[in-house]
Amino acid sequence: MFAEILTIGDELLTGNTVDSNSTFIAEKLTSRGYWVRRKTTVGDDIEEIKTVVQEILSRKPEVLVISGGLGPTHDDVTMLAVAEALGRKFVLCESCLERIKEFYRELHVKGLIDDPELNKARKKMAYLPEGAEPLENTKGAAPGAYIEHDGVKIFVLPGMPREMKAMLENEVLPRLGSQKFIQRKLLAEITDESKLAPILNETLEHFNVRIHSSPKGFGKYIGIILFAESGEEIERAKAFMESKGIRFEEDW
Amino acid sequence: MFAEILTIGDELLTGNTVDSNSTFIAEKLTSRGYWVRRKTTVGDDIEEIKTVVQEILSRKPEVLVISGGLGPTHDDVTMLAVAEALGRKFVLCESCLERIKEFYRELHVKGLIDDPELNKARKKMAYLPEGAEPLENTKGAAPGAYIEHDGVKIFVLPGMPREMKAMLENEVLPRLGSQKFIQRKLLAEITDESKLAPILNETLEHFNVRIHSSPKGFGKYIGIILFAESGEEIERAKAFMESKGIRFEEDW
Numbered sequence: 001m002f003a004e005i006l007t008i009g010d011e012l013l014t015g016n017t018v019d020s021n022s023t024f025i026a027e028k029l030t031s032r033g034y035w036v037r038r039k040t041t042v043g044d045d046i047e048e049i050k051t052v053v054q055e056i057l058s059r060k061p062e063v064l065v066i067s068g069g070l071g072p073t074h075d076d077v078t079m080l081a082v083a084e085a086l087g088r089k090f091v092l093c094e095s096c097l098e099r100i101k102e103f104y105r106e107l108h109v110k111g112l113i114d115d116p117e118l119n120k121a122r123k124k125m126a127y128l129p130e131g132a133e134p135l136e137n138t139k140g141a142a143p144g145a146y147i148e149h150d151g152v153k154i155f156v157l158p159g160m161p162r163e164m165k166a167m168l169e170n171e172v173l174p175r176l177g178s179q180k181f182i183q184r185k186l187l188a189e190i191t192d193e194s195k196l197a198p199i200l201n202e203t204l205e206h207f208n209v210r211i212h213s214s215p216k217g218f219g220k221y222i223g224i225i226l227f228a229e230s231g232e233e234i235e236r237a238k239a240f241m242e243s244k245g246i247r248f249e250e251d252w
Numbered sequence: 253m254f255a256e257i258l259t260i261g262d263e264l265l266t267g268n269t270v271d272s273n274s275t276f277i278a279e280k281l282t283s284r285g286y287w288v289r290r291k292t293t294v295g296d297d298i299e300e301i302k303t304v305v306q307e308i309l310s311r312k313p314e315v316l317v318i319s320g321g322l323g324p325t326h327d328d329v330t331m332l333a334v335a336e337a338l339g340r341k342f343v344l345c346e347s348c349l350e351r352i353k354e355f356y357r358e359l360h361v362k363g364l365i366d367d368p369e370l371n372k373a374r375k376k377m378a379y380l381p382e383g384a385e386p387l388e389n390t391k392g393a394a395p396g397a398y399i400e401h402d403g404v405k406i407f408v409l410p411g412m413p414r415e416m417k418a419m420l421e422n423e424v425l426p427r428l429g430s431q432k433f434i435q436r437k438l439l440a441e442i443t444d445e446s447k448l449a450p451i452l453n454e455t456l457e458h459f460n461v462r463i464h465s466s467p468k469g470f471g472k473y474i475g476i477i478l479f480a481e482s483g484e485e486i487e488r489a490k491a492f493m494e495s496k497g498i499r500f501e502e503d504w
């Protein structure tokens with residue numbers, strides 16, 4: 001089960017914004033047992049988005065989560081680009097339009113905008129690729145979309161973090177089933193890094209776990225993250241590594 | 253002049269680490285006048301890295317900055333993967349080996365490691381793709397590499413942020429020439445987003461600037477970032493937009 005993440009926005013490519021969205025999405029997908037194999041970021045450009053979506057689909061992930069570029073401004077072109085990438089029409093979602101009207105009416109009542117009416121820019125957000133299921137945005141105007149296409153579950157989410165997070169939790173994760181991965185972070189004291197690899201490989205052979213390691217400081221500590229479907233399996237793998245001479249200092 | 257960024261590390265794909273490195277690199281490249289067109293992240297896997305490096309080279313960027321996976325642990329495989337992607341031999345850099353020896357000798361003197369000698373894992377860091385120029389790591393053990401390949405300037409940097417930042421500043425940016433882009437962030441008050449696009453397009457036609465926009469809050473404010481080679485050009489573009497009816501509130 002592998003997944004890819006695509007984040008979209010010029011601000012991510014000029015260094016004006018840190019892409020914390022893809023980190024959040026990656027963490028949630030990992031916890032559901034998906035292996036996130038690649039993350040890609042492109043700007044707000046129809047052709048770029050179209051190209052990269054087609055590239056990702058050609059790698060046949062089980063899940064593709066796209067975030068960013070659903071708003072009302074002229075450079076929010078993600079939904080149209082996805083429709084074009086999939087060879088689908090770009091069609092008006094009537095229920096989305098009602099929801100957007102209501103959203104701006106409420107903003108107007110609160111005095112946040114001068115004009116509650118739907119102009120062209122606002123109406124644009126109600127268009128989705130044909131056959132897409134709208135995903136409810138409880139924190140903003142633009143709906144997301146869920147599309148099953150050639151065996152790939154595609155989710156298109158807003159880029160504003162609070163909107164993206166709510167939609168991911170409420171609309172995406174429930175569609176990905178209940179499988180859970182548990183992770184445990186450990187700090188291994190090791191004075192010869194070359195001894196570690198064979199032990200990790202042996203652990204992978206004997207237990208149903210995934211292991212990530214990364215150096216912490218110089219030479220003395222290696223951070224180890226164990227992923228498994230149960231805490232028991234993690235404990236067994238940990239005990240095995242200890243029996244092979246790895247000393248775990250503490251969690252980090 | 254376009255550039256791509258590739259960050260490497262399993263921890264970026266499990267959501268355990270926010271990829272702030274690519275943001276830092278993107279900001280520096282943008283300030284040098286490069287248009288960062290795409291960012292990609294893959295895990296510590298030779299085949300994945302090899303594939304993605306070849307994909308990036310086929311798009312012919314002027315610059316490719318790679319960060320992560322240069323350390324001594326078993327899953328640090330970036331330099332070998334880059335050598336394979338380029339069809340170059342993986343060769344020992346003698347001066348790098350001396351530098352690494354010295355580095356571990358110093359750590360030993362400081363009492364940070366038990367054994368100052370070079371084991372296989374530490375020695376691995378002294379191998380670079382054939383023809384690469386080593387880049388000095390003033391904050392850590394692993395050298396970086398600079399490779400000119402088929403017209404692409406490839407820089408391979410460590411993933412530890414303090415090592416990467418120092419190497420980017422000291423070794424990469426001086427090799428990218430002195431062209432500077434200036435950016436100015438403005439907040440535009442606008443109650444109808446659909447009026448903005450034609451004004452931005454007209455500004456782009458008349459002035460030598462790049463413009464990024466993103467919504468701030470709902471409907472009332474749009475963040476505008478102007479990029480140009482001089483502050484004067486930015487002022488002229490700003491004055492033009494004001495003459496067309498955009499009111500700028502303040503910097504953000």
